[in-house]
Amino acid sequence: MTQHLLSLWDFDKNELMAYIERAMILKYEAKDGSRHQTLTGKTIGMIFEKPSTRTRVSFESAMYGMGGQVIYLSGKDTQLSRNEPLKDMARVMSGYVDALVVRTFGQEIVDELAKYASIPVINALTDLYHPCQILSDIMTVLEHKKVPLADLHIAWVGDGNNMANTWIHAASRMGFELTLACPEGYEPEKTVLDEARLQAVKPITLTTDPREAVEEADIINCDVWASMGQEEEQVEREKIFQPYQVNSDLLSAAKDGALVLHCLPAHRGEEISDEVLEGEHCVAWDQAENKMHIHKAILEEHING
Ligand code: CP
Ligand code: NVA
Numbered sequence: 310m311t312q313h314l315l316s317l318w319d320f321d322k323n324e325l326m327a328y329i330e331r332a333m334i335l336k337y338e339a340k341d342g343s344r345h346q347t348l349t350g351k352t353i354g355m356i357f358e359k360p361s362t363r364t365r366v367s368f369e370s371a372m373y374g375m376g377g378q379v380i381y382l383s384g385k386d387t388q389l390s391r392n393e394p395l396k397d398m399a400r401v402m403s404g405y406v407d408a409l410v411v412r413t414f415g416q417e418i419v420d421e422l423a424k425y426a427s428i429p430v431i432n433a434l435t436d437l438y439h440p441c442q443i444l445s446d447i448m449t450v451l452e453h454k455k456v457p458l459a460d461l462h463i464a465w466v467g468d469g470n471n472m473a474n475t476w477i478h479a480a481s482r483m484g485f486e487l488t489l490a491c492p493e494g495y496e497p498e499k500t501v502l503d504e505a506r507l508q509a510v511k512p513i514t515l516t517t518d519p520r521e522a523v524e525e526a527d528i529i530n531c532d533v534w535a536s537m538g539q540e541e542e543q544v545e546r547e548k549i550f551q552p553y554q555v556n557s558d559l560l561s562a563a564k565d566g567a568l569v570l571h572c573l574p575a576h577r578g579e580e581i582s583d584e585v586l587e588g589e590h591c592v593a594w595d596q597a598e599n600k601m602h603i604h605k606a607i608l609e610e611h612i613n614g
Pocket of ligand 2: 574
């Protein structure tokens with residue numbers, strides 16, 4: 310069976326850790342001059358219906374760096390924009406490339422592509438999940454904290470969006486404590502939370518109070534208040550989310566040595582203050598770099614098996 314990467318929920322702890330451990334090896338060996346040409350002769354197709362800097366460039370760089378090739382297709386470049394059925398696109402692309410990396414709106418779009426493709430489909434962000442991002446974020450946490458994930462308490466402050474949903478999956482599957490502070494009406498997906506809690510070994514707590522979320526946290530995560538596709542809600546969200554800004558005041562309520570994560574792009578002065586983003590607690594730049602190493606590990610695993 311073709312192995313897709315659509316959601317972290319489809320993997321167990323060992324499988325998720327294997328991506329991270331392989332990415333660390335690839336990263337450290339590359340810094341020592343090794344070139345990992347494990348994808349020579351392979352090609353990926355990248356269908357991106359939303360903008361991207363990091364995910365696009367890091368997947369492309371990962372693929373080229375391992376000897377492979379990339380065909381990038383923006384939303385308007387394919388016949389999908391003229392309503393060609395996804396199941397037809399999936400079967401046609403399966404004859405041309407070795408994997409499809411897809412950034413789009415509904416999760417049902419990647420699910421449908423995966424159902425009909427005979428090649429792996431990798432979710433590079435949907436409205437519901439951003440699985441590849443959370444793997445690079447956890448890799449970054451482990452590099453900095455150097456303790457088992459089970460010993461860490463992770464906080465999410467802000468919108469209950471695709472990133473928050475994916476952190477919930479990760480907490481349940483990988484066994485760490487997670488507290489999310491989201492305004493009323495902006496909670497994570499209820500079915501995701503309910504299902505994850507049923508299988509979690511550590512608490513997954515939802516509050517509306519950002520101070521409560523960060524008090525015991527080793528890691529504080531934030532993300533934009535209006536995700537891609539929610540641009541029309543930006544002004545309204547700016548008002549509602551104001552108390553959820555990750556700034557020096559909120560950080561003073563956290564443990565000493567707490568790390569701040571942001572998947573980027575950041576809106577300074579909204580979800581994060583310039584001072585915190587540029588400060589010593591913030592590891593956003595390491596997260597961004599680690600995306601490339603994680604993408605190498607993902608591509609190797611899913612293309613070479
Ligand atoms: N973090 C992230 O996915 O960034 P891009 O939207 O630039 O790909
Ligand atoms: N929640 C954000 C993540 C961007 C990487 C969005 O979907 O726009």
